[in-house]
Amino acid sequence: MPRLGLLALFSMHIGRLQGMYIQAKRKRRVTFSKVKPQASEVTTVLLVFCIFHLLFTSHPLSAKLYHSCSGAVQHAKRPAQVANDTQWPPIIYRVQGSELGVKGAWAAPITAVPRSIDTSPRSLHVLRSSTHGMRRCVGIHSEAGFLWSTTLPNLSMASDSSVTRRGSLPGVRNRMAIGQSGTPPSFELRNLPSSGPRIFASWLQSITCSSFFLTSSSYTLPTTIMHLPLLLSGAVLSFIAPTLAVPVQDSPRQRLLDGKGLPTKYRSGSPPYTPGHKDKYDSPIDSIGDELDPLPYRNGLGASVLGPWNEARSRQNPDLVRPPGTDHGNLANMRWSFADSHIRIEEGGWTRQTTIRELPTSIELAGVNMRLDEGVVRELHWHKEAEWAYVLDGSCRITAIDYEGGNFIDDVQKGDLWYFPSGVPHSLQGLGGNGTEFLLIFDDGHFSEESTFILTDWLAHTPKSVISKNFKLAPEVFANIPEGEKYIFQGTTPGSISHEAPDGKGVKKSKHQFTHKMLAQEPKKTSGGEVRVTDSKNFPISKTIAAAHAIIEPGALREMHWHPNADEWSFFIKGRARVTIFASEGNARTFDYVPGDVGIVPKNMGHFVENIGDEPLEMLEIFRADEFRDFSLFQWMGETPKKLVVDHLFANDPDAGEKFWDKVKSAEKDEITKDTSVDAEDVQTETEEL
DSSP: OOHHHHHHHHHHHHHHHHHHHHHHHSSSOOOOSSOOOOHHHHHHHHHHHHHHHHHHSTTTTHHHHHHHHHHHHHHTTTTTTTTOOOOOSSSBBBBOOOOOOOSSSOOOOOOOOSSOOOOOOOOOEEEEETTEEEOOOOEEEEETEEEOEEEOOSOHHEEEEEEEEOOOOOTTOOEEEEEOOTTTTOOOSSSSOSOOOHHHHHHHHHHHHHHTTOOOOOOGGGGGGGGHHHHHHHHHHHOOOOHHHHHHHOOOOHHHHOOOOHHHHHSSSTTTTTTTTOOTTTTOTTTTTOOOOSSEEEEEEEOOOOOOOOOOHHHHHHHHOOOOOTTTTOOOEEEEGGGGGGGEEEEEEEEEEEEETTTTOSSEEEEEEEEEOTTTEEEEOOSSEEEEEEEEEEOOOOOOOOOOOOOOEEOOOOEEEEETTTTEEEEEEEEEEEEEEEEESSSOOOOOOOGGHHHHHHHSSOOOOHHHHHHHOOOOGGTTTSSSSSOEOOOOOOOOOOHHSSSOTOOBBOOOEEEEESSSSEEETTTTEEEESSSSSTTTOOOSEEEEEEEEEETTTEEEESSSSSOEEEEEEEOOEEEEOOOOOTTTEEEOOOOTTHHHHTTTTTEEEEEEEOEEEEEEEEEESSSSOEEEHHHHHSSSHHHHHHHHHHOOOOHHHHHHHHHHTOOOSSSEEOSSSOOOOHHHHHHHHH
């Protein structure tokens, strides 16, 4: 009978594990509902298990094994040890979670717990209680090093229960949660190992032998040796059944302990993008970080999608799928991703561009993303547009001559800039083990990387007799020059600048500095991040392009502002953001940005940049201007007479007007702002009550 019972138990457990794996594989995330076993797939696994089970249980230790297990069950049922009858091993459930919003992974309906229990090293945590008929809390340290903890009823912790804790594993916290009486208990897997055998063996040990762990001191930890055949069966089974891999669930409690905010999926009774979800504040939703599939539902409006649907694109653009209620009117597209740009592939490098052809609102500036491997050269060339560059990674050597014929050579690293005025001839070459990658900006949206003036292209279309006269050499010298442009090609890795610099009779050094170390600037620290501005004030050669480098912390905001002198050309390096652009006449539109995206904000249009992700947002704001200029809405309000401000915004709510004025009257500009005084949970509660 014990064998049949154990076999039936394994059938159910393996079926649920199989079902969970298949569901996770198909949906790419585990939904917290009851998982149904897949009978056809369980059958194969059970057949293999039976073979190994029969082989191992033929060992002489098998009798002792089952005797130990059954004895433990009998011992656990003695009235002196428990409050009511308990069936061992417990059945495993998939549950929705407790009232606290903690989404569990596995749970056991434990209705009684022994009063006294051996707390051998590595074994367990137990909460004991004498209250009859109510669920108890049991937290078990398995040998794999993760902790299980069930949900508790509303018990009197001070008078009716206590925690016995000894010998816990390093890095494992004691975790307990209070839940409603009668709700299915739930708990989480912590520090889950990635290997199948350890997962299955630990699971097998903790579940099938839970009666062994939850007994009096007569059954101690060394008795686990008696369970070796059963554990070996599980280990072999886990090797051949990859479907036993259990996805690790996100832990909201751990996020709070780490100082992170709760994802939206943990804070709302109705998940976002469902008919029942209400949000009168249009709060940000990180559909990528929260692994949500945006659908066009908003505050009771909208419907599902029946036709073709690009889930990846909708996740990157959640505020296009479900725009905030404040969006209105017709505003042109202001977003483009370099991932959608055509890549020109050359020897040892590539290039792609975002111009007015890709993004029609990119009128004032154009951008090129270029990669050069070690020693690879973007050949000698010039163009009618000025060139500004930001090094994204690696190192690069640049060469140029100025209008007076002065020679310039320098090496730039990540975070450095260079600027070449219109018509200045120059070259670029990758250095170091991985070469370089950079962003080029040109002061005309119609620029094309294909229309530059290239040395080899020019000579290929010039008679060799003319070339020979120009360089005062015989025509034969130029017999083997390239027949067309080389554009990007593998060159020879250069030595140091001092070794490579020309030293001819007429060579002279330029008096201009064509490079600048932007990230070496002292940043302006703000409440929500930091900002660095580089324009003609601190980089004099850069007469037509100004820029700001911003780091926006999670939850922070590049404050509401506008730029009076130029369109903003934004490039997002890291993180996820949403931007709402106000275009007057009631027109406003919200866009979302991820790394590699380009954003446009026409001059004088009000906007903000909000970090909606869980990591710092890094971005560049670039302008066709000699100086960086912006107007802060906060500063403007603080420097305007109070009565005017209150009459405009709070004529019908004087109390709110006083609060607003107390906040803005300092008129202190905070380019990247983060308000820590507002309780996000209070805001969410109001949203759910809508």
